[in-house]
Amino acid sequence: MAKQAFYDLKINSIKRETAGSSRIKFSLPDSHKPGQYISVRFTMKKEVLTRTYSISSEPNKNFIEIGVKHIESGMFSEFLKTKKVEDVVQISNPDGSFVVNSENANRLLLIAAGSGITPIMSILKSTLRKNNKSRITLLYSNKTYADMMYKTEIQDLKDKYLDRLLVFNFFSREIQSTEFLNGRITQDKIAYLRDGNLIDLEDLDQCFICGPIDMTKSLQSYLKDKGVAERKITTELFFVATEKSIGDITQNLEKGESKIELLIDGSKKSFLMSKNDDFIDKAYQNGINVPHSCKNGMCATCRCKVSSGEAKMRKNYSLEEWEIKKGFVFLISLHPGV
Numbered sequence: 169m170a171k172q173a174f175y176d177l178k179i180n181s182i183k184r185e186t187a188g189s190s191r192i193k194f195s196l197p198d199s200h201k202p203g204q205y206i207s208v209r210f211t212m213k214k215e216v217l218t219r220t221y222s223i224s225s226e227p228n229k230n231f232i233e234i235g236v237k238h239i240e241s242g243m244f245s246e247f248l249k250t251k252k253v254e255d256v257v258q259i260s261n262p263d264g265s266f267v268v269n270s271e272n273a274n275r276l277l278l279i280a281a282g283s284g285i286t287p288i289m290s291i292l293k294s295t296l297r298k299n300n301k302s303r304i305t306l307l308y309s310n311k312t313y314a315d316m317m318y319k320t321e322i323q324d325l326k327d328k329y330l331d332r333l334l335v336f337n338f339f340s341r342e343i344q345s346t347e348f349l350n351g352r353i354t355q356d357k358i359a360y361l362r363d364g365n366l367i368d369l370e371d372l373d374q375c376f377i378c379g380p381i382d383m384t385k386s387l388q389s390y391l392k393d394k395g396v397a398e399r400k401i402t403t404e405l406f407f408v409a410t411e412k413s414i415g416d417i418t419q420n421l422e423k424g425e426s427k428i429e430l431l432i433d434g435s436k437k438s439f440l441m442s443k444n445d446d447f448i449d450k451a452y453q454n455g456i457n458v459p460h461s462c463k464n465g466m467c468a469t470c471r472c473k474v475s476s477g478e479a480k481m482r483k484n485y486s487l488e489e490w491e492i493k494k495g496f497v498f499l500i501s502l503h504p505g506v
């Protein structure tokens with residue numbers, strides 16, 4: 169596992185995108201892979217916090233841009249209100265595996281709900297520009313037209329790449345004259361597009377889904393059922409409401425300590441923890457900074473591989489079955505033993 173480094177970056181611009189979201193640009197000669205995210209480290213109410221934001225801009229510009237949905241009383245949303253152009257913010261290296269698997273991926277199906285459009289924008293723009301054989305279908309759902317982030321850019325892309333980009337905008341709280349476009353993106357809607365030969369699942373090189381967990385899991389399972397290979401379906405979650413805290417879940421675990429050995433950037437570190445300890449806190453108390461961001465099993469910043477011994481994850485919303493079989497785990501909610 170590699171160390172997580174943070175850099176001081178100047179805010180280039182902060183602009184209101186919709187009533188409930190903003191776009192923020194940072195000055196940085198950038199080389200991320202489209203679909204990746206950065207982590208932002210900031211202090212609010214005397215607490216050092218980290219949040220993850222997908223990069224919506226294309227790589228190799230002299231800036232990176234993120235799009236942030238405002239969350240009522242959300243720590244980062246509150247932090248943003250105190251920021252202005254030229255202020256310095258701590259940003260990590262780009263990370264994440266919500267990326268195009270191959271340079272030859274021509275046929276893409278992109279599915280986004282709300283702010284889930286941010287990583288999709290980077291994939292969309294760069295693929296259309298770099299690969300003139302690409303054919304992309306974008307399914308994008310929002311509550312209303314006014315809530316749509318990046319609507320102008322998407323319209324411009326549609327105009328520019330008329331024959332290579334097909335866009336369907338769904339609204340759940342605004343009636344459109346085409347009945348099919350009303351409501352959220354569901355299995356039935358994909359089936360409708362498939363039956364009408366508007367998308368060809370057999371011919372897909374990769375499908376990206378970024379939205380709420382119920383939509384993501386449902387569409388992922390539909391695509392698998394219809395024969396799309398698991399490796400061609402790439403998903404990302406921004407938020408999962410959790411009912412129980414780790415403390416509640418672990419109350420009944422056995423006592424007893426295990427020795428943990430971590431290999432970070434080639435250097436081996438070790439500490440003792442019991443099943444009820446929080447892995448990241450325990451490591452920190454022992455002078456080890458484990459890379460992490462969402463703290464909820466979604467971003468994969470804390471992904472690593474168990475090379476010996478046994479360990480169990482309490483939270484996982486983004487590791488695929490094949491990764492778990494190969495021994496990959498998230499450290500964020502890991503406890504030793506089975």
Ligand SMILES: Cc1cc2nc3c(=O)[nH]c(=O)nc-3n(C[C@H](O)[C@H](O)[C@H](O)COP(=O)(O)OP(=O)(O)OC[C@H]3O[C@@H](n4cnc5c(N)ncnc54)[C@H](O)[C@@H]3O)c2cc1C
Nearest residue numbers: 220221222235236237242243244245286406407462466467
């Ligand atoms: C891989 C990854 C990429 C992400 N990319 C983006 C991005 O591009 N744009 C973006 O806006 N966000 C993105 N997020 C979400 C982001 O990291 C934060 O979780 C989010 O902005 C909330 O942070 P906050 O500090 O404002 O709210 P917090 O202080 O963390 O939360 C305040 C309250 O709001 C709830 N809450 C948090 N998020 C949501 C939500 N989305 N919907 C409803 N309730 C919520 C919390 O449970 C809590 O009760 C991403 C997350 C991940 C894991």
Ligand code: FES
Nearest residue numbers: 461466467468470
């Ligand atoms: S910190 Fe997000 S999955 Fe581990």
